[in-house]
Amino acid sequence: MKEVKRPIKKVDGYGLVSGKPVYTDDLAPKNSLVVKILRSPHAFARIKNIDVSKAEALEGVECVLTYKDVPKNRFTRAGQGYPEPSPYDKYILDEYVRYVGDEVAVVAARDEITAEKALKLLDVDYEVLEPVLDFEKSKGSKSIIHPEDDYQSEVFVSSDPKNNIAATYEMSIGDVEGEIEKSDVVIKERFYTQAQAHVMMEPHAAYSYIDMQGRLVIVSSTQVPFHVRRILARALDLPIKKIRVIKPRVGGGFGGKQAIHGEPYVALVTLKTGKPAKVYYTRKEVFESTYTRHPMRFDVTIGADKNGKINVIDVRGLSDTGAYGEHALTTFMVAGSKVLPMYNKVKAVRFGGDVVYTNHAPAGAYRGYGAIQANFAIESAMDMLAYKLNMDPVKLREINMIREKETSPIFKIMGEGREGVDMIVRSCKLDECVEKGAKKIDWENKFKTKKEGKKVKGVGMAIAMQGSGIAKIDMGAATLKLNEDGSFNLLIGATDIGTGSDTILSQIAAEVLNVPTESIIPYSSDTDVTPFDVGAYASSTTYVSGNAVRIAAEKMKEEIIKAGAEYFEVSENEVEFDGKEIKAGERKITLKKLAEVLYYNENQKQLSTTGSYVGEESPPPFMAGYAEVEVDTETGKVDLLNYVAVVDCGTPINPNLAKVQVEGGLAQGIGMAMYEEVKYDKNGRLLTNNLMNYKIPSRVDIKKLNVELVDSYEPTGPFGAKSVGEIGIDTPPAAIANAIYNAVGVRIKDLPITPEKVLRALKEKK
Amino acid sequence: MKIILTINNVKREVEISPSEFLLDVLRRLDYMSVKKGCDTGTCGVCTVLMDGKPVLSCSVLAASADGHEITTIEGLENDPEFKAISNALLEEGADQCGFCSPGLILNVYAMKKELKNPSEEDMKKYLVGNLCRCTGYVPQMRAIKKYFEVKA
Numbered sequence: 001m002k003e004v005k006r007p008i009k010k011v012d013g014y015g016l017v018s019g020k021p022v023y024t025d026d027l028a029p030k031n032s033l034v035v036k037i038l039r040s041p042h043a044f045a046r047i048k049n050i051d052v053s054k055a056e057a058l059e060g061v062e063c064v065l066t067y068k069d070v071p072k073n074r075f076t077r078a079g080q081g082y083p084e085p086s087p088y089d090k091y092i093l094d095e096y097v098r099y100v101g102d103e104v105a106v107v108a109a110r111d112e113i114t115a116e117k118a119l120k121l122l123d124v125d126y127e128v129l130e131p132v133l134d135f136e137k138s139k140g141s142k143s144i145i146h147p148e149d150d151y152q153s154e155v156f157v158s159s160d161p162k163n164n165i166a167a168t169y170e171m172s173i174g175d176v177e178g179e180i181e182k183s184d185v186v187i188k189e190r191f192y193t194q195a196q197a198h199v200m201m202e203p204h205a206a207y208s209y210i211d212m213q214g215r216l217v218i219v220s221s222t223q224v225p226f227h228v229r230r231i232l233a234r235a236l237d238l239p240i241k242k243i244r245v246i247k248p249r250v251g252g253g254f255g256g257k258q259a260i261h262g263e264p265y266v267a268l269v270t271l272k273t274g275k276p277a278k279v280y281y282t283r284k285e286v287f288e289s290t291y292t293r294h295p296m297r298f299d300v301t302i303g304a305d306k307n308g309k310i311n312v313i314d315v316r317g318l319s320d321t322g323a324y325g326e327h328a329l330t331t332f333m334v335a336g337s338k339v340l341p342m343y344n345k346v347k348a349v350r351f352g353g354d355v356v357y358t359n360h361a362p363a364g365a366y367r368g369y370g371a372i373q374a375n376f377a378i379e380s381a382m383d384m385l386a387y388k389l390n391m392d393p394v395k396l397r398e399i400n401m402i403r404e405k406e407t408s409p410i411f412k413i414m415g416e417g418r419e420g421v422d423m424i425v426r427s428c429k430l431d432e433c434v435e436k437g438a439k440k441i442d443w444e445n446k447f448k449t450k451k452e453g454k455k456v457k458g459v460g461m462a463i464a465m466q467g468s469g470i471a472k473i474d475m476g477a478a479t480l481k482l483n484e485d486g487s488f489n490l491l492i493g494a495t496d497i498g499t500g501s502d503t504i505l506s507q508i509a510a511e512v513l514n515v516p517t518e519s520i521i522p523y524s525s526d527t528d529v530t531p532f533d534v535g536a537y538a539s540s541t542t543y544v545s546g547n548a549v550r551i552a553a554e555k556m557k558e559e560i561i562k563a564g565a566e567y568f569e570v571s572e573n574e575v576e577f578d579g580k581e582i583k584a585g586e587r588k589i590t591l592k593k594l595a596e597v598l599y600y601n602e603n604q605k606q607l608s609t610t611g612s613y614v615g616e617e618s619p620p621p622f623m624a625g626y627a628e629v630e631v632d633t634e635t636g637k638v639d640l641l642n643y644v645a646v647v648d649c650g651t652p653i654n655p656n657l658a659k660v661q662v663e664g665g666l667a668q669g670i671g672m673a674m675y676e677e678v679k680y681d682k683n684g685r686l687l688t689n690n691l692m693n694y695k696i697p698s699r700v701d702i703k704k705l706n707v708e709l710v711d712s713y714e715p716t717g718p719f720g721a722k723s724v725g726e727i728g729i730d731t732p733p734a735a736i737a738n739a740i741y742n743a744v745g746v747r748i749k750d751l752p753i754t755p756e757k758v759l760r761a762l763k764e765k766k
Numbered sequence: 767m768k769i770i771l772t773i774n775n776v777k778r779e780v781e782i783s784p785s786e787f788l789l790d791v792l793r794r795l796d797y798m799s800v801k802k803g804c805d806t807g808t809c810g811v812c813t814v815l816m817d818g819k820p821v822l823s824c825s826v827l828a829a830s831a832d833g834h835e836i837t838t839i840e841g842l843e844n845d846p847e848f849k850a851i852s853n854a855l856l857e858e859g860a861d862q863c864g865f866c867s868p869g870l871i872l873n874v875y876a877m878k879k880e881l882k883n884p885s886e887e888d889m890k891k892y893l894v895g896n897l898c899r900c901t902g903y904v905p906q907m908r909a910i911k912k913y914f915e916v917k918a
Contacts, residue, residue, distance in 0.1 A: 007859065009856040009857060009859070010856065010859065010861055010862075012864075013855075013856040013861045013864070014852070014856065015864075016861050016863075016864025016865075016867055017839075017852040017855055017856065017861050017864060017867040017868070017871060018799070018839060018840075018843055018848075018852065018868075019798065019799020019800075019838070019839035019840060019867075019868040020798075020799075021796075021798035022864075023798075023801075023865065025802075026798040113783075198899075199897075199899050200863070200865075200899055201801075201803050201809065201811055201863065201865040201866050201897065201898070201899055201900075202801070202803070202863065202865045203802075203803070249863075249864065250863065251801075251863045251864070251865030252862075252863040252865060252899055252900055254899070280802070282805055283803065283804040283805050283806065283809075284805070497863065498862045498863025498864065498865075498900055499862070500859065500862070654859070656857075656858065656859035656905075657859045659859070659905070660858075660859045660860065660862060660900070660901055660902075660905050663901060663902035663904045663905060664862065664899070664900045664901050664902045665902075666902055667899075667901075667902030667903065667904075668899065668902075690804065690805070690806045690808070691804045691806060691808035691809055691897070692806055692808055696897060696899065697902075697903075698894050698897060698903075699890045699893055699894050699896070699898075699903045699906075699907070700890045700891065700894050702902055702903045702904060705902055705904045
């Protein structure tokens with residue numbers, strides 16, 4: 001292999017580091033109207049009246065929109081496949097506002113200062129309603145967050161809006177109660193995970209204009225351009241063919257841009273005024289009015305025999321989707337489907353619960369997508385089980401975890417929103433990850449070391465799995481086009497949001513064609529130009545889009561051979577293509593020359609091929625995470641000294657970029673474990689609405705990350721690759737909690753693990 | 767009001783409003799490498815050099831930059847130090863989404879001039895204001911250490 005398994009630089013890297021104008025706001029036309037959004041100061045209210053006359057009269061204001069001016073089509077902002085697994089519970093602007101930060105009105109003005117002035121001139125009369133701010137009390141509360149008559153959802157979502165339930169899910173295999181009864185040792189514990197903010201460095205941004213054919217063009221910092229097009233068509237009552245969505249470079253997403261946010265507002269302004277319009281969210285708006293991670297509560301019961309063989313896992317969950325049911329069902333199902341199959345030898349397993357509405361900022365897609373939440377609960381509970389059994393936690397995993405060529409019935413039962421697919425885990429080096437990680441952190445010694453003194457060290461571990469796209473649902477496609485100089489345009493619907501997917505997809509095409517990666521010119525993603533792709537989510541790009549690129553490139557190779565056969569007037573099986581030359585016996589022609597001939601001289605035609613791929617399976621990447629902490633017993637402060645991550649992501653296409661994905665994921669997971677928490681006051685107002693109040697790990701907080709990718713080969717992946725985008729985030733919460741227990745014997749069961757919680761637990765222990 | 771800014775060695779007279787921040791003026795003048803990330807002087811993506819020292823342009827009133835020299839990444843493109851830093855970042859794959867890169871690079875550029883033989887801890891402290899959400903910082907630090915090693 002020449003081009004894959006190679007740590008080449010990102011193809012877009014130089015443009016990014018040299019600060020070229022490549023992000024949405026850098027590209028917006030200078031004459032764009034500036035769009036600002038008036039946001040609700042109340043957690044729950046009905047708008048009785050909005051007086052827009054003063055704002056409209058302000059010099060420079062071109063357009064003011066309220067709920068009276070927008071199409072009344074319920075839609076979901078969640079950028080998912082179709083039919084959508086999230087309820088249609090949102091208007092572009094609504095008479096009801098359901099959280100502090102919800103959209104009330106839209107102003108477009110010739111400049112930012114005028115737009116902000118105009119917002120202050122809007123006079124809104126609210127009927128304040130009783131909000132639901134405690135997700136544990138939401139179900140059946142007398143305040144109904146979605147009382148509307150036109151609420152809709154697909155049957156499989158099991159929404160019950162009259163009881164504040166956005167989605168419900170239940171599954172059960174085997175005799176759960178009976179197996180718990182028969183178990184020698186039972187762990188029964190409750191865990192909580194918090195709301196986490198994405199904090200991608202580039203805030204949400206979009207601009208729009210009308211093209212020369214009178215079509216609406218949206219340029220957006222999005223993970224899902226094709227879903228944006230479809231969702232906008234529904235929300236705005238426009239045919240899909242009247243909308244074009246272009247994604248320029250994106251300054252990070254992590255799931256926060258797997259949705260539409262500012263797009264409908266700029267679109268409406270452009271449609272009403274005929275003028276270009278742009279929106280650039282303030283950081284406060286990003287915190288208040290986009291997405292968080294779904295906070296969840298889990299009641300975990302695990303039963304095992306005295307030798308450590310786990311018989312049964314029972315998980316009862318409750319998830320808070322906030323004001324809208326975006327990704328409600330699917331994140332909840334992933335909490336089960338991307339954790340429970342790791343323990344595939346159980347006799348019985350059950351998972352279920354409700355996803356409820358509250359008057360908090362909506363929860364949505366976020367790297368890890370339910371799996372990190374349940375991983376914290378289940379992997380903490382596993383650690384507790386190990387201690388109760390007096391067994392090494394590593395050994396407990398080794399006895400019970402999934403191995404290569406095995407399966408789990410959960411794969412078939414639980415998909416995302418719907419039934420999953422039956423599959424055998426063809427590549428699984430989890431055993432090697434566990435073993436190598438233990439060595440790297442010196443588990444044998446450190447786990448058993450006597451714990452004493454003011455500052456105490458400890459180690460903890462957790463294992464994790466994720467998926468590679470959503471089987472039988474996520475489709476990616478790619479088109480290759482031969483240029484007259486022998487280079488190729490690679491048009492991909494796949495959406496590079498900073499991950500390097502343009503680079504690795506180019507490497508895949510280059511490998512198949514046996515040409516240098518520099519001969520491939522990737523372009524992503526533009527709904528008018530590139531073929532369809534669901535977008536950058538669910539750890540799908542390398543596997544799903546990568547396979548599409550592989551297929552397109554294989555077809556291109558055939559086309560080149562066919563064109564060579566016609567040129568030499570021989571049959572195709574007499575022709576060879578080695579990446580540089582096309583040969584038939586003694587005769588040969590360079591690719592460049594053949595391309596020139598095809599463009600200008602003989603038998604002229606364009607060589608162009610398209611490949612599509614939809615996964616028949618979703619091969620899970622696996623990893624083992626090991627944390628070493630030092631706990632200050634006088635202050636409760638926890639220092640994370642070292643984090644070892646050993647990952648099976650198949651064969652990495654670009655080992656550097658794969659490793660950075662894991663490192664970035666770990667830091668975000670460490671943030672969730674130790675620092676980050678979205679907090680509200682008692683009225684539902686967000687307290688953590690800037691980067692001073694919402695703490696993400698800084699450079700000094702991340703000490704040592706030790707990442708290793710093990711040798712692995714996934715036969716269904718492109719050149720053996722699986723996904724790597726999400727897996728890195730999953731283990732830190734549990735591994736760090738487990739390490740703290742190993743150090744000082746206190747168990748923190750609600751995230752984040754702050755010094756206050758550790759200190760309180762230490763005091764209670766004494 | 768009118769001020770004089772020397773941006774990337776080009777002196778220009780700029781019409782500003784007294785309440786405008788340097789960040790907004792620079793972006794208005796098409797220096798798009800200067801990014802807007804947080805509005806509170808916390809994230810570092812708006813970093814520029816003022817008279818060679820790193821400042822957060824979102825927190826500097828444009829009026830107070832009157833008469834000063836401003837350097838953005840656009841002004842360093844042919845500088846060998848810029849090439850070395852950016853190449854080190856690209857080799858580690860530490861550019862990722864790239865939104866924090868120009869600000870980080872300017873700060874590394876300034877750190878090189880200011881600190882002699884910094885330890886990794888010194889570097890981290892110097893660069894602590896440059897937040898990054900993609901890389902976990904570790905690949906960036908690998909790159910920056912390499913850049914310092916080669917230069918030393």
